[in-house]
Amino acid sequence: MTDGVSYHENLGLRHSITKSFCIAFVLTFFSVFDVPVFWPILLCYWVVLFVLTMKRQIAHMIKYRYIPFSIGKQKYGGKKPAASTSGSRAD
Numbered sequence: 599m600t601d602g603v604s605y606h607e608n609l610g611l612r613h614s615i616t617k618s619f620c621i622a623f624v625l626t627f628f629s630v631f632d633v634p635v636f637w638p639i640l641l642c643y644w645v646v647l648f649v650l651t652m653k654r655q656i657a658h659m660i661k662y663r664y665i666p667f668s669i670g671k672q673k674y675g676g677k678k679p680a681a682s683t684s685g686s687r688a689d
Contacts, residue, residue: 625631649656659666 656662
């Protein structure tokens with residue numbers, strides 16, 4: 599492989615992920631593991647994890663003033679279509 603990861607390391611990772619997924623899927627069928635979660639706490643937990651994992655990318659975006667949304671961005675229209683000189687309207 600060209601990225602420096604050997605085939606066996608990748609295979610072990612896939613095996614661990616598959617095993618974890620299967621165990622988690624089987625455990626969803628038992629009511630013992632049906633734990634109620636207060637959604638605002640879950641949302642705050644997700645936001646904290648997102649910010650911690652994206653800290654470097656967010657710092658880079660702030661450094662170069664990247665705005666990922668179209669609000670307030672300058673719009674580039676390109677060339678305007680030429681107006682017809684015939685004066686007739688096609689209604």
